[in-house]
Amino acid sequence: MNAVAKLQPLGQLAGMGGAPGLMAPSAPATLTRKQKAAIVVRLLATEGLKLPLSDLSDDHQTELTEAVGRLRLIDRDTLSAVVDEFCAELEAVGFAFPGGLDGALTLLDGQLSPSASTRLRRLASGSSRADPWERITGLSAELLRPVLEEESVEVGAVMLSKLSVAKAAELLGLLPGDKARRVAYAVSLTGNVAPETVHRIGQALSAQLDAQPAKAFDTGPVERVGAILNYSASSTRDSVLKGLDEEDQLFADQVRKAIFTFANIPARIDPRDVPKILRNVDQARLVTALAGAKGALEASAEFILTNMSQRMAQSLRDEMTNLGKVKEKESEEAMGEIVAAIREMESAGEIFLVAEDEA
Numbered sequence: 001m002n003a004v005a006k007l008q009p010l011g012q013l014a015g016m017g018g019a020p021g022l023m024a025p026s027a028p029a030t031l032t033r034k035q036k037a038a039i040v041v042r043l044l045a046t047e048g049l050k051l052p053l054s055d056l057s058d059d060h061q062t063e064l065t066e067a068v069g070r071l072r073l074i075d076r077d078t079l080s081a082v083v084d085e086f087c088a089e090l091e092a093v094g095f096a097f098p099g100g101l102d103g104a105l106t107l108l109d110g111q112l113s114p115s116a117s118t119r120l121r122r123l124a125s126g127s128s129r130a131d132p133w134e135r136i137t138g139l140s141a142e143l144l145r146p147v148l149e150e151e152s153v154e155v156g157a158v159m160l161s162k163l164s165v166a167k168a169a170e171l172l173g174l175l176p177g178d179k180a181r182r183v184a185y186a187v188s189l190t191g192n193v194a195p196e197t198v199h200r201i202g203q204a205l206s207a208q209l210d211a212q213p214a215k216a217f218d219t220g221p222v223e224r225v226g227a228i229l230n231y232s233a234s235s236t237r238d239s240v241l242k243g244l245d246e247e248d249q250l251f252a253d254q255v256r257k258a259i260f261t262f263a264n265i266p267a268r269i270d271p272r273d274v275p276k277i278l279r280n281v282d283q284a285r286l287v288t289a290l291a292g293a294k295g296a297l298e299a300s301a302e303f304i305l306t307n308m309s310q311r312m313a314q315s316l317r318d319e320m321t322n323l324g325k326v327k328e329k330e331s332e333e334a335m336g337e338i339v340a341a342i343r344e345m346e347s348a349g350e351i352f353l354v355a356e357d358e359a
Contacts, residue, residue: 031082038067039074039082132202133162136209141171147208148175148183157186158193158201222251226258230343231336237261260343260353262289262335263296266303269342273351274307280341283316285334291320292331 031039041064044051053061074082097104136144136159144163148156148171160168160183172180229237237259244252260268269277278286286304293301305313345351 031078032067034063034067035071036082036085037064038071039079040086042068042071043079043083132199132206136202136205137163137167139209141167141174143209144171145174147205149179151205153179153182153186154189155201155205156183157190158198159205160184160187161190162198162202222254222258225255226260229255229259230261230339233332234261260339262293262300262339265300265342268353269303270351270354271303271307274304275309276351277338277342277345278304278308280345281338285337287316287319287323288326288331289334289338290316291323292326292328292334297335 041051041053053064056064097107144159148159151159156179160172163171172184175183229240232240241252241256244255290301290304305316342351342353346353
């Protein structure tokens with residue numbers, strides 16, 4: 001074994017006076033598990049394999065390093081016995097659990113209820129030795145934004161420094177201009193921050209995030225009301241929006257921006273996406289929707305017909321003429337199906353809706 005030869009250079013053996021400096025062949029029985037681990041780590045390092053020892057706790061890293069430092073020369077039989085025992089233990093392992101609440105929460109991420117997950121994270125935060133930044137850096141910019149807005153610029157600078165460049169840029173863009181400038185400048189002052197300080201800041205931020213109450217809904221009230229009104233009859237939608245205007249003008253305006261209906265198609269759909277959208281719509285339902293588009297909705301029908309091939313547009317016009325008068329309820333249902341198809345394509349990333357301020 002090449003590694004064994006490297007562990008026993010002839011010059012060292014001669015200087016040590018030979019065999020008295022070696023650990024005897026019977027030594028595996030007297031070695032501690034930490035010493036055996038140190039031998040395996042040394043062997044793998046000799047072969048050029050670097051283990052991710054930083055994943056261990058600081059205490060384990062310290063104990064392992066001390067064990068490596070105390071060992072000297074190991075004979076061939078001892079090394080072989082330790083390696084055989086290590087390989088036997090590896091082969092006997094079916095699978096390994098992550099260890100600790102942090103690892104368990106990572107393993108079960110997305111399977112626990114929000115309330116149970118929040119409770120468990122609070123239990124884990126007090127005694128956890130895991131790196132809190134692993135969790136923080138995995139959160140969305142929207143979740144981190146309230147924390148960054150409330151914290152000092154110094155803490156915000158540390159947070160941005162630990163995030164990926166893309167997420168840090170996204171988060172910085174969500175801050176008010178003055179706060180964003182001060183946090184960005186504070187990043188330049190983080191060069192001498194001690195690792196222990198960064199770790200404590202991570203623990204404090206993690207605890208702050210855990211203290212936030214679990215949300216019962218995945219989306220905000222504006223998105224939920226907007227989604228409901230998307231599928232409501234136009235008369236119901238207009239009536240609700242009128243009532244919201246009287247109750248809360250700001251909320252009503254936000255809901256209007258979240259709503260996407262058949263009438264919004266000319267302003268929110270890229271003309272180049274029309275053929276792609278029509279491939280996901282039943283042609284008979286499309287004809288029903290277009291034939292029933294009257295008044296303010298005529299612009300949407302014309303937009304669709306204009307942004308397709310002339311041959312197909314003429315064919316649809318002929319079918320609309322043959323269909324004759326369409327009941328309002330039937331046409332609204334057909335329009336709703338077109339809107340639903342557009343929403344599904346947007347969610348899948350197949351198309352992108354134009355923002356109102358860009359239209």
